[in-house]
Amino acid sequence: MKLSILGCYSATPRVNTNPTAQVLDINNHMFLIDCGEGTQVQLRKHKIKFNRIKHIFISHLHGDHFFGLVGLISTFRLLTRETDLHIYAPKGLKEVVTLQMKLANSWTNYKLIFHELNSKTSELIFEDNKVEVHTIPLDHRVYTNGFLFKEKKGERKLDITEAEKANINVAYYRKLKQGHDVVNEDDVLIMNESVTLPANPPKSYAFCSDTAYSEAIIPIIQNVDVLYHESTFLDKNESLAQPTKHSTAKQAAMIAKKANVGQLILGHYSTRYDNLVDFKTEALTIFKNVELAEDGKTFEF
Template sequence: MNLTILGCYAATPRTFTNPTSQVLEISNRLFLIDCGEGTQVQLRKNKVKFSAINHIFISHLHGDHFYGLIGLISTFNLLNRNNPLTVYGPVGVKEIIKLQLKLSNSWPQYELNFVELSSNQSEVVFEDDKVIVKTIPLKHRIYTNGYLFQEKPKERKLNVAAVQEYQIETCYYQNIKNGKDITLDNGKIIPNELLTFDPPAPKSYAFCSDTVYNEDIVEIINGVDVLYHESTFLESEEVLAEKTMHSTAKQAAKIAKQANVKQLLLGHYSTRYESIESFKDEAQTIFEQTQLSNDGVTFQF
């Protein structure tokens, strides 16, 4: 599981900082999460293959999370994209994009789909044979969802030496990898654990931005490998954080601790701070396994 941070700063794009966008690579799928202005240039700078992005998840309709979407959709068309593209986001995102495509008379040649969200309960929005994506209802000034990306349990690894020893035919291998025991011709049952090794544990990633401190999400994100939680402010601005419905680094750490996540990744920093190191320092007083996201950084989990 790789996560590339295209942008992790709040409010406006600036000369050296970018608004929210991330690329998550999980089970060989590439998901784009949020799409602030300039995301397509950040994709180029970070050498992400445009055509591999088939799903874009938008948290909410504040500009620093989606103003780059219309440009990316248009550029996909100029690049002669063929694959369908699906955009997941709050009700309204479809109207905004369609209106602009209509007025520019440039409806894409590829299939463009929208999954519009309005529920305040966590729901599955994407599922295939390897990955499942659920919403994480957040509390912000406008309707907002985080997203939980979970790998499905992987098939067990074949113990090649063992299956050869028992002279099991190849046609049974898939059943074995699926966890089944095998009955030999002499009637003897070989339990699956003698024929396989444990698969790698499925990975999970929770993206939570933007949100005020909200313990309701703890249950949904419980035990994830990586939690990206917004930390727009430091503790000194706690009142402002609540007023603007954002979180502090310490609050993000509290959520990480309660949800028993393996790692916390901070981001969505206000540009008022000269350095972001203090965010880590504050969070680590609560939750040690904290890292700072930063534009252009790729994390391997």
């Protein structure tokens, strides 16, 4: 998995800070998560081949998480895209996009498929043979979901030297990767584990922005490899976090600790703070493995 942060600040776009947008590259999928104003320029700036995006996940309908979407959809049209585009978003977004296409008399020549979300419990919203995506219901001022991206268990890896030594016909290699025992050219049964190695452990990534501190998400994100959790405020401004239904860096770290995640990435910083290091310092008092999201930064895991 490779996570590219295109924007990780709250509220308004500024000259050097961008609202929320991330690209998750996972098993040949390129998923776009949230799409604040200017996301298409960020995609260009960071040289991401954005025609590869087939699935866009929008957490909620506050502008800093989706005002760039209609422009991106329009740009795909101008670039003569033909591939289907799936959008997973709260109910209402389809109407916003469709209305603007109607007024511009500019319909996409590719298929635009909206998956409107309104469930208040976690649900499976995407699945193929390698990846599944679940919603993470969050606690914010409007209906909001985080998203959990889980690799499925992959195939076992063939130990080619051992397989050749065991005199197995190459026609059986596929079955070996799938975990089956096979018969070799001498009609001898070869045990799978003697010629294969375990698959890479499947990775998982949870995106949680925007949300108040909510222990209800813990069972859903338990043991994920990487958790992105919003930290709009520092603990000293906890009184601002509560009414706006945002979190502090300390609260994000508490969730990370209780959910036993591998790594915590902080983001969605209020632009009132000059120094991001304070977010990391605060979270490190609670949880040991903390990184700061920054526009343009990538994480591989």
